[in-house]
Amino acid sequence: MRTGARWWDPPQQYGPGKTVYERHRLWSADGTRQRRLQQARAAAEAAGDIDWPSRWTPP
Numbered sequence: 001m002r003t004g005a006r007w008w009d010p011p012q013q014y015g016p017g018k019t020v021y022e023r024h025r026l027w028s029a030d031g032t033r034q035r036r037l038q039q040a041r042a043a044a045e046a047a048g049d050i051d052w053p054s055r056w057t058p059p
């Protein structure tokens with residue numbers, strides 16, 4: 001069994017693995033990744049798709 005993402009073999013819609021890796025690296029460095037994650041969480045919460053356990057809140 002494997003876990004995690006395989007950078008070298010992403011689905012074709014995301015482009016070559018090197019492009020995916022480079023995008024991840026740049027977006028992580030400039031804060032884009034964190035902003036996108038927060039936007040996705042907020043949208044999912046607003047739609048009622050996420051029910052956070054009462055003892056835990058997202059970072």
